[in-house]
Amino acid sequence: MSDLTMYLTNGVVMGIIYALSALGVSLVVGIMNVINFAHGEIYVLAGYFSALFSVSLGIPPLVAIPLAVAGVFLFALVVEWAFIRHTYGNEMKSLIITFILSIVLQNAYLLVFGPFPKKPPNWVHGAAHVFGMFFYSNQRLVSMLTAVGIIAGFFLLLHKTWFGRVMRAVSMDREVSAMMGINPTRVNQVSFGVGCALAALAGVILTPIFPVTPTVSVGVSLTAFVVVVLGGMGSFVGCVAGGLILGIVENLGAAYIASDYKHVFGFVILITVLLVRPVGLFGQKRL
Amino acid sequence: MSHLEVKNLSKRFGGVQALSEVNFTIEEGEILGLIGPNGAGKTTLFNMVAGTLPVDRGEVLFMGEPITGLLPHQVCRRGIARTFQITRIFAEMSVLENLLVAQIGNRQKRPQADPEEFALELIELTGLGGKEFMQAGQLNLIDKKRVELARALATAPRLILLDEVLGGLNTSEIPEGVELIRTIRDRFHITVFWIEHIMGAIMRLSERVLVLDQGRLISEGPPEKVSRDPQVVEAYLGEQNA
Amino acid sequence: MYIQKGNRKWLGWDQKRWLWALLGVLAYGLLPLILDRYWLHVSIMILFYIMMASSWNLLAGYTGQISLAHAAFAGIGAYTSGILAVKFAVHPLIGLALGVLLAALLGLGLGLLCIRMGGIYLTLTTLAFSEIIRLVINNEYEITRGTMGLKVPVLFGTYSKVTSFYVMMAAALLVVFAIRKILYSDLGMSFRAVQNDEAAAASVGLSVFRIRIAAFVITAAMAGMAGSLCGHYLLLITPHIPSLDMMFLVLAMAVIGGLGTFTGPILGAIFLETLAEQIRVWGEFHVLLYGLIALAVVRFAPLGVVGSLNERFSTGEGPRVVKESAS
Numbered sequence: 001m002s003d004l005t006m007y008l009t010n011g012v013v014m015g016i017i018y019a020l021s022a023l024g025v026s027l028v029v030g031i032m033n034v035i036n037f038a039h040g041e042i043y044v045l046a047g048y049f050s051a052l053f054s055v056s057l058g059i060p061p062l063v064a065i066p067l068a069v070a071g072v073f074l075f076a077l078v079v080e081w082a083f084i085r086h087t088y089g090n091e092m093k094s095l096i097i098t099f100i101l102s103i104v105l106q107n108a109y110l111l112v113f114g115p116f117p118k119k120p121p122n123w124v125h126g127a128a129h130v131f132g133m134f135f136y137s138n139q140r141l142v143s144m145l146t147a148v149g150i151i152a153g154f155f156l157l158l159h160k161t162w163f164g165r166v167m168r169a170v171s172m173d174r175e176v177s178a179m180m181g182i183n184p185t186r187v188n189q190v191s192f193g194v195g196c197a198l199a200a201l202a203g204v205i206l207t208p209i210f211p212v213t214p215t216v217s218v219g220v221s222l223t224a225f226v227v228v229v230l231g232g233m234g235s236f237v238g239c240v241a242g243g244l245i246l247g248i249v250e251n252l253g254a255a256y257i258a259s260d261y262k263h264v265f266g267f268v269i270l271i272t273v274l275l276v277r278p279v280g281l282f283g284q285k286r287l
Numbered sequence: 288m289s290h291l292e293v294k295n296l297s298k299r300f301g302g303v304q305a306l307s308e309v310n311f312t313i314e315e316g317e318i319l320g321l322i323g324p325n326g327a328g329k330t331t332l333f334n335m336v337a338g339t340l341p342v343d344r345g346e347v348l349f350m351g352e353p354i355t356g357l358l359p360h361q362v363c364r365r366g367i368a369r370t371f372q373i374t375r376i377f378a379e380m381s382v383l384e385n386l387l388v389a390q391i392g393n394r395q396k397r398p399q400a401d402p403e404e405f406a407l408e409l410i411e412l413t414g415l416g417g418k419e420f421m422q423a424g425q426l427n428l429i430d431k432k433r434v435e436l437a438r439a440l441a442t443a444p445r446l447i448l449l450d451e452v453l454g455g456l457n458t459s460e461i462p463e464g465v466e467l468i469r470t471i472r473d474r475f476h477i478t479v480f481w482i483e484h485i486m487g488a489i490m491r492l493s494e495r496v497l498v499l500d501q502g503r504l505i506s507e508g509p510p511e512k513v514s515r516d517p518q519v520v521e522a523y524l525g526e527q528n529a
Numbered sequence: 530m531y532i533q534k535g536n537r538k539w540l541g542w543d544q545k546r547w548l549w550a551l552l553g554v555l556a557y558g559l560l561p562l563i564l565d566r567y568w569l570h571v572s573i574m575i576l577f578y579i580m581m582a583s584s585w586n587l588l589a590g591y592t593g594q595i596s597l598a599h600a601a602f603a604g605i606g607a608y609t610s611g612i613l614a615v616k617f618a619v620h621p622l623i624g625l626a627l628g629v630l631l632a633a634l635l636g637l638g639l640g641l642l643c644i645r646m647g648g649i650y651l652t653l654t655t656l657a658f659s660e661i662i663r664l665v666i667n668n669e670y671e672i673t674r675g676t677m678g679l680k681v682p683v684l685f686g687t688y689s690k691v692t693s694f695y696v697m698m699a700a701a702l703l704v705v706f707a708i709r710k711i712l713y714s715d716l717g718m719s720f721r722a723v724q725n726d727e728a729a730a731a732s733v734g735l736s737v738f739r740i741r742i743a744a745f746v747i748t749a750a751m752a753g754m755a756g757s758l759c760g761h762y763l764l765l766i767t768p769h770i771p772s773l774d775m776m777f778l779v780l781a782m783a784v785i786g787g788l789g790t791f792t793g794p795i796l797g798a799i800f801l802e803t804l805a806e807q808i809r810v811w812g813e814f815h816v817l818l819y820g821l822i823a824l825a826v827v828r829f830a831p832l833g834v835v836g837s838l839n840e841r842f843s844t845g846e847g848p849r850v851v852k853e854s855a856s
Contacts, residue, residue, distance in 0.1 A: 035649045083828055091648040095595055096784060097827050103777045104820035111817065218773065222660065225653055260668040267657035274646060274654055337732065359731035368732070375729035377722050388718045392734025442733050 002133035007255045008248060009136060013144040015247025017206055020147045021220060022227035022239045023154060024198035030171040030234025031191040033091065034084060037098035039224050040217030041105035042196045046072045046203030047212035048109065051118040061123060069200045076196030080189050088188070102221065109214040117211035120204075143205045150201055151240065158236060167191060171234055199224075219263065226266040230273050232283020241281055245269075290315040290446055290478050291336070291367075296345035298331055298502075305331045306502045309345070313446070318472055318479040320493030320510070322486070324522055327499040329482045330372055333448050337369045338362040349446070364392055368444035372451050372482075374431045376438065378424025382415055383407075385423050385434050389441035396443040409437040413467065428455050440471065447471065449481035453488055461485060465492050490514060498522070540713045558698060561691045568806075569690050575802045576697040577759045580704045582782040582794035584751035587708055589780075590789035591717070592744040593724035595648075597776050598639055598655040601662040602632045602749040603756025604771020610757040611681040611766040612672055621684045621761050628757040629750050636749025640742040663771050678767040681760055693762045700758055704751050709791060711747070720744060774816065781823040787833025796835060 021043060028036050036042075049068035053059045059067065083101060087094035124142050127135040158164035170177045170187050178184050203212070210216070227246055231238025246266055254262040273280060289312040296309040306328045313319050321329050334340040336347055338359040346355040354362055363369075377385050386406035390397075397405070410419050413433040418426065423434050432452060439447055453464045465488050472479050483489035489496070490510040498506040498513055500522040506513050513519055539547065560572050585599045609631050610624030619627075639658050643651045666673050673679055684696060711717045719740045722730040727737050760766040769775060778801070786797025801822075805815035830837045 029649075035653075083824070086828060092593065092595060093827065093831065095649060095652055096780070097824070099597075099777070100781065100784075100820055100823045100827060103774075104817060104824055107814075107817035107820060111814070222656070225656075229650070229653065261664060264661055264664055267661050270657045271642060271654055274650055275642065278646065278650065339728065339732075358736075359728070360734050360736050363732060363734035371729070371732070375726045375732075377725040377729065379725050380718075380721055384718060384721075388722045388730075388735070389733035391715045391719060392736070438733060 002131075003255070005131060006134045006136070007251045009130060009134075010140075011248035011251035012244060013140050013247070014251065015244035016144050016147045016151070016240075017202060017243075018223055018227050018247055019240045019243025020151055020205070021199060021202035022224045022231070022243055023151065023236070024195040024202070025224045026228045026231070026234055026236070026239050027167070027198065028192055028195035029228065031167060032084075032088070032188050034087065034094040034192075035098065035225070036192075036195065037095065037221060038079075038102040038105060039196075039199050040219070040221030041102050041109070042072060042076065042199040043203035043206075043220045044109065044212045044214070044217040045075065045105070046200035047120075047207035048113050048118055050120045050204045050207055051212070054120040055118075061120065064120065065204045068204050069197055072200035072203075073193050073197045076193045077189060079196075080192040084192060085185065085188070102217065106214050106217055109217075113214070115214065117213050119207050119211035122208045137209070139208050143209060146205050147202070150198075150205075154198070155236065163190075222263070223266060226270045229270055229280055232280030235280065235282040238280055238282035289313060290317070290350060291480070292348040293332075293336065294346050294348070296332070296335060296342065296347065298328075298335060298340065298343050304502050306335070309499070309502075309504050311497055311504060311507060313478060313480055315445075315478055316472065316476060317495065318468070318481070318493050320489040320496040321480065321482045321499065322484075322489060322496060323499035326501075327522075328502045329499055330450055331502075332499065333369060333450055333482065336362075337367060337448060360392060363442055363444075364395075366396070366443075366445035367448065368439035368442045368446070369448035370432075370435045370439050370450055370452055372454070374428070374435045376423045376431050376434045378422070380423060381420050382410065382423055382426075382434055382437075383419040385438050386410065386441040389438045390443075393442045400443075406441060409440050412440075412470070413437040414463075429460065432456075436467070440475070440477075444477055446478045446480065449479065449483075451482055451484060453483055453485050461488055464488070468492060540709050554702065558695075561694050566690065569694060571802065571806050573690070573694050573697050573762060574759075575799055576694075576701040577755055577762075578779065578782060578798035578802050579701050579795050580755035581752060581779045582786070582798045583705055583708055584748045584755070585779050586783040586788060586790075586794040587711070587720075587751075588744050588748040590783065590793075591712070591720040591724060592741060594643065594741060594744065595652045596639075596655040596745070596748075597652055597773070597780075598659040598662075599748070599752050599779055600773070600776040601659040601771045602636060602752035603759070603775070604662060604666060604768070605632045605635055606753030606756035607760035607766045607770050608666060608673060608679070609753075611679045611760050614681050615679060616672070621682060621757075625684070625754065625757045625761070629753045632753025632756075633746050633750040636745045636747075637742060639749070640745030643745075644738060644741060659771070659773070659776065663768060663773075666768050666771060673768075676768055678765045679760075681764060681766055683764065684758065684761040688764070697758055697762065700754060704755070705795065707751075712791060716740070716743065777816070778819065781819045783833075785819075785823055785826045785833055787835035787837070787839075790833065790835040790839065793833050793835035797833070 025036060025039050028034055046068050049071050050064050053064035053067055054061050079101070083097050084094065087097055122139045124138040126138050128138055128141060130136045158168060166182055166187060170182060170184065223246070227239060227242040230245060231242025246269065249269065250262055250265050253265040291313040293309060293311050296306055298306040309332060321332070323329055331340065335342050338354070338357050338361065342355050346353055348354065349365055349367060354365060357365070377388065380388065383406055386409055387402055390402050390405065407419065410416060413436055415430060415433050415437065418430065423431065426434065432455065436452060449468065453461055456464055468479060468481065469492060471477050481489065493510055495508060496510050496513045497504060498519050505518045505522060506516045542550070561569055564572060581599065581603060589595045606628035609628035610621055613619035613624040613627060614621050639655060643654050646654060667675050686692065719730070719735050722735060723737050723740045731737050756770055759770065782797035782801050783794040785801065786795065787793025801819055804818070808815040808818060826833060832840055
């Protein structure tokens with residue numbers, strides 16, 4: 001029984017973090033209709049930055065983390081300007097260009113950061129006695145809580161601020177929004193930046209637990225895509241729901257069925273969803 | 288036996304009843320017009336006949352055979368061709384290729400025909416002479432409409448559904464367009480079922496007219512009779528005041 | 530039907546073009562006489578990539594279905610014939626045929642899976658499929674030897690690089706010629722029609738379903754064959770074949786050469802693989818370099834090298850990829 005609870009706990013923790021990661025993808029798809037294949041590489045870049053700043057440069061974590069996210073945000077703006085902007089309206093092109101970008105970044109990381117895992121120091125140490133049943137890493141718990149905080153903050157941003165309203169309007173109807181005077185290019189630029197910032201946040205939160213290497217990014221991207229498809233593209237609630245479901249299914253599946261095939265569960269979910277209910281659990285966009 | 292029979296055709300989209308109990312027939316060799324205010328369901332009707340939209344209730348028979356629920360390409364092979372309101376030509380292919388590819392699925396209808404000759408004949412007919420090797424996507428709107436029409440003809444249909452094929456033409460080009468439609472029926476013996484907003488054209492050319500309003504067939508008959516029908520006038524006036 | 534009056538052409542090329550093509554083939558065929566072992570190996574790998582890039586281009590560049598599962602199909606072909614040979618003593622030639630068959634069947638399956646999807650979703654599904662295949666291959670160590678690699682026998686007879694070269698070349702010629710024939714046939718025109726506008730294609734009597742599936746099956750079979758031949762040439766089959774890295778190489782070659790053109794992927798394969806070898810001298814940077822070139826090409830010359838040249842000189846060499854919409 002305590003085993004099951006532990007798996008579930010881990011599933012929920014991972015699920016929340018998956019959800020955070022997927023938010024970035026969902027935002028970009030919802031607003032720009034671009035699927036960012038380089039999502040994982042953005043996450044990893046943030047991880048590298050946070051490790052670099054806190055370990056090599058000795059900057060205190062509280063400063064290193066925002067700095068890392070800011071760095072990635074700026075990088076994202078450059079990428080949007082250089083490559084993504086050029087592909088609006090052409091799905092095929094944006095797909096190909098972000099795919100190529102992801103490979104370029106992976107290899108660039110190998111060159112610049114080397115093949116060995118990098119991680120920033122843990123924020124907290126030790127483990128908590130959860131539910132009086134098992135011990136669970138404090139860092140994981142703190143990371144999850146931070147993720148929850150960010151997700152909540154993003155929800156507030158979407159629904160309580162002027163900027164959030166603009167984003168939601170554009171995601172619902174680009175053309176009408178443009179007619180209302182909203183500058184689509186500006187919105188795209190910022191949305192891509194915010195989407196990548198969310199990925200970066202997920203990166204800095206998770207890297208203390210899972211160190212980054214140049215190849216980790218593929219798994220991150222794929223996980224985010226599964227969550228977004230499962231939850232529904234462009235749906236906030238969908239991301240959270242999708243993340244939790246994936247996290248729990250993966251962990252239970254790995255524990256009770258086969259741990260080698262942990263990631264296969266995600267793909268099977270992806271394919272099943274696309275076959276049965278392509279818009280996802282909460283999605284509204286049609287294929 | 289009538290060419291096309293539509294029986295009790297109905298379609299619902301969420302909360303909106305797009306078509307209700309639409310019943311009519313088209314005789315072979317007729318030119319039948321379909322008019323109605325915007326949103327009346329005209330294109331929806333076309334889509335259901337052509338197989339693009341699934342039918343909720345009702346059935347469609349073509350030359351006595353049921354075609355309800357057939358896929359669009361099957362409907363085409365049976366002998367019904369259609370054009371689209373917003374042209375959907377194969378932009379990256381040449382005009383000639385547009386007409387050649389339309390014959391691939393329909394060879395059984397004209398087994399003796401030389402595909403290129405037939406295509407060139409249609410190109411001449413629709414006034415695209417000299418443009419056969421141009422990329423269809425680079426043509427102007429009128430020529431694109433010509434390609435769309437020629438391509439539909441290339442499928443060797445018995446019945447053709449024209450969706451606002453004269454839309455976008457200026458006043459001097461309309462008579463030519465009308466003549467072309469007449470030629471399609473006279474020369475190729477193709478039954479014509481067409482939607483049009485340009486009242487002068489459709490009333491002049493059609494032998495019979497159907498009027499659709501909010502998914503219902505509200506009038507049917509020769510153009511003179513229909514244009515005097517108070518219900519029809521009401522439907523259009525209502526649209527004006529809306 | 531495709532012989533235009535006056536300017537006699539066969540499959541889109543006039544006599545002069547065909548003569549050049551023939552000369553090119555003959556010249557390539559003489560390579561074993563002049564190259565050393567290392568460069569002979571490179572020229573064999575080029576033939577493998579020509580098959581992969583050209584067949585992927587047929588699917589992605591002519592029917593618009595951007596599949597990331599192509600390398601996986603090569604892997605399926607390779608591992609099928611490899612495992613059959615090693616575990617069941619099946620002759621590699623038979624194994625090759627079975628590998629092609631299995632790849633075609635799985636291509637059918639994947640095509641069916643994707644038939645209701647377009648764009649992003651289709652690509653994601655092919656990606657998921659590809660990753661599942663790779664994971665299975667990696668994990669079923671007992672059978673596949675995982676990352677250690679599966680040692681397999683030569684395709685037939687005694688091993689010789691020269692024989693391998695000509696076998697690969699024959700296969701590449703077969704694939705490339707088949708593609709040309711398809712492109713200039715009813716099926717090829719149907720591919721392009723479906724890519725341009727599915728609804729319109731259906732309205733003129735084309736079965737979009739059959740056409741899209743056909744593309745998956747045909748190209749998967751080609752990849753399966755290429756993969757199997759590659760495996761029996763290298764005498765070692767590793768998970769590198771069904772990997773995303775391999776997929777990327779193939780994609781880059783097709784895109785840089787010119788997606789939606791006939792010679793584009795061929796030239797892309799030749800150029801990039803040769804370039805890779807030059808760069809290997811300094812280290813494993815060729816993927817990064819490919820990526821940067823590919824990025825630059827997609828950004829500034831999206832039609833690829835051959836595509837852009839076609840555009841400039843409008844020879845009508847062949848059908849091109851769908852241009853970006855006005856936005």
